[in-house]
Amino acid sequence: SQTIHQWPATLVQPVGSPLSLECTVEGTSNPNLYWYRQAAGRGLQLLFYSVGIGQISSEVPQNLSASRPQDRQFILSSKKLLLSDSGFYLCAWGPGGDQPQHFGDGTRLSIL
Amino acid sequence: SQQGEEDPQALSIQEGENATMNCSYKTSINNLQWYRQNSGRGLVHLILIRSNEREKHSGRLRVTLDTSKKSSSLLITASRAADTASYFCATDRSGNTPLVFGKGTRLSVIA
Numbered sequence: 623s624q625t626i627h628q629w630p631a632t633l634v635q636p637v638g639s640p641l642s643l644e645c646t647v648e649g650t651s652n653p654n655l656y657w658y659r660q661a662a663g664r665g666l667q668l669l670f671y672s673v674g675i676g677q678i679s680s681e682v683p684q685n686l687s688a689s690r691p692q693d694r695q696f697i698l699s700s701k702k703l704l705l706s707d708s709g710f711y712l713c714a715w716g717p718g719g720d721q722p723q724h725f726g727d728g729t730r731l732s733i734l
Numbered sequence: 735s736q737q738g739e740e741d742p743q744a745l746s747i748q749e750g751e752n753a754t755m756n757c758s759y760k761t762s763i764n765n766l767q768w769y770r771q772n773s774g775r776g777l778v779h780l781i782l783i784r785s786n787e788r789e790k791h792s793g794r795l796r797v798t799l800d801t802s803k804k805s806s807s808l809l810i811t812a813s814r815a816a817d818t819a820s821y822f823c824a825t826d827r828s829g830n831t832p833l834v835f836g837k838g839t840r841l842s843v844i845a
Contacts, residue, residue, distance in 0.1 A: 665837035722782055723779065726776050727776045
């Protein structure tokens with residue numbers, strides 16, 4: 623069966639520090655991968671998605687970036703975090719086509 | 735871009751009652767999906783209804799879709815305290831584009 627792992631679960635970082643969040647999927651190949659951000663009590667904002675290795679689509683211009691160095695690995699990064707980067711970050715995968723997405727348990731990021 | 739909008743934003747009911755949440759969207763869709771999110775966790779897929787379907791059931795869940803009104807509803811029958819969560823609708827335009835999620839309905843079921 624397919625599983626998705628996202629870590630860390632919580633992270634506290636100072637303003638201006640770098641960020642690296644990792645997401646890996648097991649049990650499937652060539653998944654579509656997604657990074658979302660969720661503000662407290664709000665809906666999901668799509669940040670990046672990828673349909674293959676090295677293919678990244680950005681939905682929202684900001685100081686975040688994403689990379690897909692391997693088929694089942696998706697990384698969210700920042701060189702310098704801003705206070706506004708605080709939030710709940712969710713990784714998800716989907717087989718594409720007319721199929722649902724499957725989510726990781728999220729990372730709670732707090733910027734001080 | 736299109737976006738699902740859930741209504742109401744928050745709903746509080748007694749255990750055993752039915753809960754109905756609505757979702758409206760703006761453009762044509764390939765399918766519409768409902769997800770559930772427990773506090774501080776990821777989303778879990780509940781049910782998918784395609785644009786050529788009008789109603790779908792899964793256990794205590796009943797989803798309807800009215801493409802002429804660009805709206806969907808999620809009914810949870812005989813609610814339980816464990817149903818307390820946020821519920822999101824998500825629309826899929828073509829199957830090859832990312833889902834667009836609404837802002838969610840926060841459901842509280844009081845025992």
